[in-house]
Amino acid sequence: MSFLAYFALIATVTVIYLAFRIVIFPKLKIKKLKNKYGDQVIVLYNFGSGLIQEKKKSLKQQGDSLGTIRKLLWSNPKAKAIIHNNASGQIAYSFIDPELIKQVHQQPEFFVKQVNHPAVLYLFSKSILCMQGKEWQKQRQFFGKSFHFEEIRNYLPIIKETSQSVFGSIKENLSDSSQIEIQVVKICESVTSEVVFKAFFGFNSQNLINGSQNSLVQEIVSIMTDSYRIFQFNKLAFIKFLIFRKRSYDFFPLQCEREIVQRLRKVKEECDKIVQQRKQQLLNNPSLYKYNFLDQYLKEILLNKNQDIREENIIDNFLALLFAGTDTTGNMVGTSIFYLSQNPEIQNKARDEVIELLRKNHQCNKMQDLYEQMTFEDITNFNYLNSVLKESLRLIPPAVNVFPRKVIKDLQIGKFQLKKGDAVNTNFICGHYNPQVFKNPEQFDPSRWMNANEQNQFSFTPFSLGPRNCIGQHLAMIEGKCMLAYILLNFEIIPNLKVKVRKEAKMSYGLIPDNLVFFKKNCKNYD
Numbered sequence: 001m002s003f004l005a006y007f008a009l010i011a012t013v014t015v016i017y018l019a020f021r022i023v024i025f026p027k028l029k030i031k032k033l034k035n036k037y038g039d040q041v042i043v044l045y046n047f048g049s050g051l052i053q054e055k056k057k058s059l060k061q062q063g064d065s066l067g068t069i070r071k072l073l074w075s076n077p078k079a080k081a082i083i084h085n086n087a088s089g090q091i092a093y094s095f096i097d098p099e100l101i102k103q104v105h106q107q108p109e110f111f112v113k114q115v116n117h118p119a120v121l122y123l124f125s126k127s128i129l130c131m132q133g134k135e136w137q138k139q140r141q142f143f144g145k146s147f148h149f150e151e152i153r154n155y156l157p158i159i160k161e162t163s164q165s166v167f168g169s170i171k172e173n174l175s176d177s178s179q180i181e182i183q184v185v186k187i188c189e190s191v192t193s194e195v196v197f198k199a200f201f202g203f204n205s206q207n208l209i210n211g212s213q214n215s216l217v218q219e220i221v222s223i224m225t226d227s228y229r230i231f232q233f234n235k236l237a238f239i240k241f242l243i244f245r246k247r248s249y250d251f252f253p254l255q256c257e258r259e260i261v262q263r264l265r266k267v268k269e270e271c272d273k274i275v276q277q278r279k280q281q282l283l284n285n286p287s288l289y290k291y292n293f294l295d296q297y298l299k300e301i302l303l304n305k306n307q308d309i310r311e312e313n314i315i316d317n318f319l320a321l322l323f324a325g326t327d328t329t330g331n332m333v334g335t336s337i338f339y340l341s342q343n344p345e346i347q348n349k350a351r352d353e354v355i356e357l358l359r360k361n362h363q364c365n366k367m368q369d370l371y372e373q374m375t376f377e378d379i380t381n382f383n384y385l386n387s388v389l390k391e392s393l394r395l396i397p398p399a400v401n402v403f404p405r406k407v408i409k410d411l412q413i414g415k416f417q418l419k420k421g422d423a424v425n426t427n428f429i430c431g432h433y434n435p436q437v438f439k440n441p442e443q444f445d446p447s448r449w450m451n452a453n454e455q456n457q458f459s460f461t462p463f464s465l466g467p468r469n470c471i472g473q474h475l476a477m478i479e480g481k482c483m484l485a486y487i488l489l490n491f492e493i494i495p496n497l498k499v500k501v502r503k504e505a506k507m508s509y510g511l512i513p514d515n516l517v518f519f520k521k522n523c524k525n526y527d
């Protein structure tokens, strides 16, 4: 047989295999499942892309990536799950019913996290985010201690100082009468990313990477965004991803993929330099240990000789915290700032709470002094501000899609029989907009959270649930309240009426464009 004939044969077999895997198998299976479960399920098939295509269409037509899903839910009130295809032809269940979501997340032994994105794997495969089983348990136990609610008070000085430095520089550039357009998520992310960096390494991230204008943190955040964009907008990269999945950077790399890999390598090398330097310092002088993640790691390894904690996990875990804690928390605070701008009464009420509580607890009047005196206890007592953040998380949960889970043993979830190899995608948005739990679900109403009866822990799950829930949730809420307290004390938040706001599910779910509000110096007299 000639080379050409071989090539034609292989190409034909590949096309037939892909047609079966991506089109015929999922279509038949979805039809079968619809017959079996009837109106308990909504079914969706999108050629080669699963829900990704549905979200793109929905953003274009309705200005909300999740608009179609929301409409489907409302027109199918009996549905407990959406069954759809994933990009690779896998069958995926997205449960709607909170009880079923709870059952999935409380039985992690039946699932593994399915992480296919090559950049995510390159950056985090040896981190808590991607690990499974016993390895994950060890990491979670070690990290869990530092993220305990009471431990977060140790990071408050870092959070206060970073918020003040970022938002304070905006204030310095404003005269009493002027106002300035604010890129809300971008500015909030510059706080949240720096907080993770400082909490991890104990100093700030000003050091530049050779050849880049960015600080180390900015470079990492920008690599993550760029690598997601490649899949979104480069069709060739996406097709390669469908075929090679997590190895797609390894085969026939495109120029843009090569660049990402180079940048990833550089970032890891920079982080490694920091770790090695600190290790040497501590070996020379153990009395230098401080309260930060890196020193705690090195203490376990060098002093306590803990075999479970390994040096090779340090950088991946730092990158994982940065990935998990920057964009999410930035979007939560950015969304809150947007809603406060749209609702002046709520904004005033939140500001009044902060000023009254701080004045009651401290002997000072000026906004700057109040912020400087603010303690961990004050922040935990900002109940209304807490409700503002929760209401933003309900309406626009930044982590709307958790990593898909792959079923590793057949199991029953409610009436649904899940087979080994199926995927489970969780869409928290469904519970968050359930009108039976939240009256007027589309309305931004923080006061609903002041009434404890209205809370339903399984319908409101922005931080996921079960043993693999968000380890950084207390840190995120304290950061959020601290940033909002600074903003409310120092600025009036004014809506940018020129922008047409949309809701996009990309790396996080959030509002676009980013220039959502103006800040004006708060010159009111509160005496």
Ligand code: HEM
Pocket: 128, 129, 140, 196, 320, 321, 322, 324, 325, 326, 328, 329, 332, 397, 398, 399, 402, 403, 404, 462, 463, 464, 467, 468, 469, 470, 471, 472, 473, 475, 476
């Ligand atoms: C508003 C802010 C945040 C939201 C909405 C959020 C949401 C979530 C969600 C939904 C998960 C589960 C993901 C999954 O199972 O696939 C998760 C996991 C995680 N989050 Fe967060 N997160 C936030 C902030 C943070 C912060 C500030 C940090 C740390 C600096 C953090 C670190 C992590 C880590 C390490 C995991 C993986 C935990 C594990 O697998 O054991 N998150 N987060």
